[in-house]
Amino acid sequence: MDFDLSEEQEMLRKAARDFLEKECLATLVRQMEDDEKGYSPDLWRKMAGMGWMGLLSPEKYGGSGMNFVDFAILLEEMGRALVPGPFLSTVLCGLAILSAGTEAQRREFLPKIAKGELIMALALTEASASFDPTKVAVRATPRGDNYVINGTKLFIGDAHVADYLLCVTRTKGGGGKEGITLFLVDGKSSGISYTALDTYASDKQFEVVFNKVAVPKGNMLGQLDGGYEMVQRLLEQGVVAECALILGLAYKVLEMSVEYSKERVQFGQPIGSFQAIQHRAADMSIDCDGSRFVTWQAAWKLSQGLSCALEASLAKGWVSDACRRVCDGGLQIHGGAGLMMEHDLQLYFRRGKAHELSFGDSTHHRQLVAQLGL
Amino acid sequence: MDMRLTPEQEKFREEVHDFIRKEATEELFREVRDREQNGPATRAFVHKLADKRWICPHWPEKYGGMGASHMQRFIITEEMSYTGVPGGGGTGAGMAGPVILKFGSDYLKEEYLPRIARGEIEFVLGYTEPNAGSDMANIDIRAVDKGDYFLLNGQKIFNTGSHPDKYHWLGARTSTEGPKHKGLSLFVVPMNLPGITIREFECQCNMTSHEVFYDDVKLPKRQLVGELNRGFYEIAMALDLERNFSTAGHQRLLEELTACAKETKRNGKALIEDPLVREKLAQLKIEVEVVKLLSYRVACLIDKGTVPNFESSQLKLYHSELGRRLTGFGMQLLGLYGPLKEGSKYAALEGDVEREYRAALLFTIGGGTSEIQRNIIAQRGLGMPRA
Numbered sequence: 001m002d003f004d005l006s007e008e009q010e011m012l013r014k015a016a017r018d019f020l021e022k023e024c025l026a027t028l029v030r031q032m033e034d035d036e037k038g039y040s041p042d043l044w045r046k047m048a049g050m051g052w053m054g055l056l057s058p059e060k061y062g063g064s065g066m067n068f069v070d071f072a073i074l075l076e077e078m079g080r081a082l083v084p085g086p087f088l089s090t091v092l093c094g095l096a097i098l099s100a101g102t103e104a105q106r107r108e109f110l111p112k113i114a115k116g117e118l119i120m121a122l123a124l125t126e127a128s129a130s131f132d133p134t135k136v137a138v139r140a141t142p143r144g145d146n147y148v149i150n151g152t153k154l155f156i157g158d159a160h161v162a163d164y165l166l167c168v169t170r171t172k173g174g175g176g177k178e179g180i181t182l183f184l185v186d187g188k189s190s191g192i193s194y195t196a197l198d199t200y201a202s203d204k205q206f207e208v209v210f211n212k213v214a215v216p217k218g219n220m221l222g223q224l225d226g227g228y229e230m231v232q233r234l235l236e237q238g239v240v241a242e243c244a245l246i247l248g249l250a251y252k253v254l255e256m257s258v259e260y261s262k263e264r265v266q267f268g269q270p271i272g273s274f275q276a277i278q279h280r281a282a283d284m285s286i287d288c289d290g291s292r293f294v295t296w297q298a299a300w301k302l303s304q305g306l307s308c309a310l311e312a313s314l315a316k317g318w319v320s321d322a323c324r325r326v327c328d329g330g331l332q333i334h335g336g337a338g339l340m341m342e343h344d345l346q347l348y349f350r351r352g353k354a355h356e357l358s359f360g361d362s363t364h365h366r367q368l369v370a371q372l373g374l
Numbered sequence: 375m376d377m378r379l380t381p382e383q384e385k386f387r388e389e390v391h392d393f394i395r396k397e398a399t400e401e402l403f404r405e406v407r408d409r410e411q412n413g414p415a416t417r418a419f420v421h422k423l424a425d426k427r428w429i430c431p432h433w434p435e436k437y438g439g440m441g442a443s444h445m446q447r448f449i450i451t452e453e454m455s456y457t458g459v460p461g462g463g464g465t466g467a468g469m470a471g472p473v474i475l476k477f478g479s480d481y482l483k484e485e486y487l488p489r490i491a492r493g494e495i496e497f498v499l500g501y502t503e504p505n506a507g508s509d510m511a512n513i514d515i516r517a518v519d520k521g522d523y524f525l526l527n528g529q530k531i532f533n534t535g536s537h538p539d540k541y542h543w544l545g546a547r548t549s550t551e552g553p554k555h556k557g558l559s560l561f562v563v564p565m566n567l568p569g570i571t572i573r574e575f576e577c578q579c580n581m582t583s584h585e586v587f588y589d590d591v592k593l594p595k596r597q598l599v600g601e602l603n604r605g606f607y608e609i610a611m612a613l614d615l616e617r618n619f620s621t622a623g624h625q626r627l628l629e630e631l632t633a634c635a636k637e638t639k640r641n642g643k644a645l646i647e648d649p650l651v652r653e654k655l656a657q658l659k660i661e662v663e664v665v666k667l668l669s670y671r672v673a674c675l676i677d678k679g680t681v682p683n684f685e686s687s688q689l690k691l692y693h694s695e696l697g698r699r700l701t702g703f704g705m706q707l708l709g710l711y712g713p714l715k716e717g718s719k720y721a722a723l724e725g726d727v728e729r730e731y732r733a734a735l736l737f738t739i740g741g742g743t744s745e746i747q748r749n750i751i752a753q754r755g756l757g758m759p760r761a
């Protein structure tokens with residue numbers, strides 16, 4: 001057993017932190033909350049230039065062939081900087097194309113993703129608000145050379161800027177594991193409409209209505225009716241990635257809270273010298289370190305090409321709750337300052353809530369742990 | 375990064391596992407349950423452990439160890455605590471030995487280390503006093519230099535396991551000048567010396583503990599460990615190195631509770647079909663997994679030559695509080711059957727939950743309370759200011 005990062009991984013972390021401290025300041029994060037696109041094309045290009053979009057892609061598709069632990073380290077830094085935009089969904093969809101796509105699909109999509117020329121959104125969730133693919137109801141029906149998609153996807157992050165949506169549909173039956181099929185849908189296809197959802201975290205989530213949207217059969221990803229396993233795999237990766245983002249966010253909140261507690265003076269002393277504050281911070285530190293190791297355990301399994309369904313749910317089951325506790329603790333330590341929109345803590349607090357729920361909250365993952373591990 | 379044991383470590387785990395399966399008798403488990411720490415089956419088992427050099431495996435060979443890594447030692451601890459057999463360690467192997475090894479004289483090393491590693495002698499932790507609990511620097515039992523010997527006077531409390539056949543790992547005040555923590559020293563005291571009186575008292579946490587009274591006890595000077603007045607630092611370092619708790623006991627209890635929830639029916643349905651029970655068991659499984667990773671992290675740090683400090687406190691804190699939650703849930707799961715003691719014809723899980731619930735009470739208090747651990751994490755780990 002070895003919890004240490006390699007020299008290359010430490011370098012990756014440092015490079016990411018240095019870059020983001022320069023390029024993704026809180027002012028940009030604030031601007032993007034009000035921006036219609038919700039991400040900065042300039043930052044996006046620079047991130048692509050750093051090789052981040054292609055981090056997990058093999059070299060022959062323009063990537064650098066790194067592993068999921070490397071990816072988790074990068075995401076931790078991105079979570080720390082609250083990097084706005086469709087990075088995670090783009091990379092995850094790329095991973096699905098890499099594992100299930102035809103050679104032609106890989107050659108078409110992956111190099112563009114790696115260069116930052118193609119943005120993707122994952123269109124999985126619907127009105128059920130469930131990340132369980134068996135609940136998918138949006139239908140795709142064959143017609144000639146096309147499939148026609150009808151129905152509504154909900155809570156789809158960054159859908160409005162996506163060049164392509166990876167849409168999870170039902171092609172057979174009314175529920176269950178069979179009959180799930182994935183399609184690569186051109187975001188500008190006729191019949192798709194996007195309506196922005198106004199959210200607490202000011203992240204860009206959309207209702208996406210598919211009204212007789214025709215998708216060429218060649219845009220099917222993987223096998224007809226056989227998409228369930230692919231979505232499960234995608235969810236494992238998404239869950240672990242989400243945990244890694246939360247990690248960075250949570251450590252930053254802990255760091256900000258400790259710093260604040262050293263500076264803020266009440267009763268003639270820095271509040272950080274009070275045990276009421278210290279004990280909260282101590283619990284936050286266990287939440288953070290616990291989050292890191294349980295996330296790394298799952299990421300490491302992915303890096304070895306192993307399935308990590310149980311480990312991913314153990315991780316998100318812990319990390320979602322830990323994130324909430326750390327943000328709550330941070331808010332209490334900051335007191336009134338934590339409520340002010342002028343202070344950065346609220347950015348983390350609101351974003352933390354979005355991450356806590358994304359890819360399944362702790363209740364969802366405890367149910368999975370009960371199924372898989374008890 | 376590698377989040378699994380090496381093949382060699384897995385093989386070693388198998389070896390320990392097989393050893394326990396072969397050597398742990400029914401009689402041994404009965405003695406453990408009845409707290410017969412000196413029972414014949416326990417003695418025989420500890421003797422066999424000593425033959426394997428598994429009591430202090432990480433010590434040098436010449437003192438009875440096998441030069442093993444801390445991870446190997448941790449694997450032994452895990453297997454022992456999973457099955458609930460005595461590891462033969464205790465204060466001698468866990469606290470006194472490492473300090474003697476690092477700071478002790480040649481006399482102390484040769485006199486005590488091999489016998490600790492063979493499981494022949496036992497030490498009793500002698501830090502706590504009526505007015506020195508969490509505030510360990512306030513130790514007031516006096517050791518006065520009388521030229522040829524130290525003269526000891528004062529009182530200890532919660533020195534669990536005290537007995538005239540054992541050795542007291544004694545923290546005593548040797549100076550009253552300067553800051554309190556700079557006037558403490560460590561001693562090895564045979565508890566059969568004239569002037570020592572031991573009084574027994576019972577605790578609700580499945581434990582008999584002791585008060586120890588020192589009345590003009592004469593202690594030869596060679597029994598001083600390390601440097602005079604440096605005891606506080608030696609204690610602190612030993613605590614950091616030794617606060618490495620195996621979570622296998624928690625793992626075992628969780629498995630028992632899960633099996634019980636599958637087998638026990640209420641109103642015609644297995645308990646585990648109740649969503650509230652499933653949710654709670656799943657949450658506890660998550661927490662056991664996280665604390666296991668925290669424990670492996672500490673073992674890895676020691677193997678890399680780092681002295682863990684706040685990391686050990688994180689582990690101790692979370693481990694002990696999880697023990698309270700886990701056993702508390704066990705009581706809830708079993709309802710009115712929970713508090714039934716072993717031996718009752720209605721007792722579930724052989725009374726394990728009742729016994730473990732009581733035992734778990736100790737650990738959020740003994741060895742540094744949860745509150746002290748949080749202070750350490752905040753001040754040493756996060757650099758927060760002292761009041």
